[in-house]
Amino acid sequence: MCLAIPMQVIAVDDSGLSVRCEARGIEREAGLLMSQGEEIAVGDYVMISLGQVMQKVTAKEAAIAWAHYDEIFAAIDNKHA
Numbered sequence: 001m002c003l004a005i006p007m008q009v010i011a012v013d014d015s016g017l018s019v020r021c022e023a024r025g026i027e028r029e030a031g032l033l034m035s036q037g038e039e040i041a042v043g044d045y046v047m048i049s050l051g052q053v054m055q056k057v058t059a060k061e062a063a064i065a066w067a068h069y070d071e072i073f074a075a076i077d078n079k080h081a
């Protein structure tokens with residue numbers, strides 16, 4: 001199973017084929033091949049999976065996804081404590 005990670009776009013490549021994204025202080029480059037032609041701009045939130053932008057999401061949707069991931073991480077930490 002693959003999970004998509006919400007990130008915010010901080011730069012769009014001049015070629016329009018990739019973006020630079022940031023989440024929680026980590027930056028990654030992601031391709032736009034799988035973004036289904038959605039227009040992606042600096043400041044947008046996107047879901048990244050396997051190095052590709054899968055879709056654009058709202059800031060609220062990104063925050064909800066991170067809240068769920070935080071719950072998962074906390075449960076894992078508690079299990080191994």
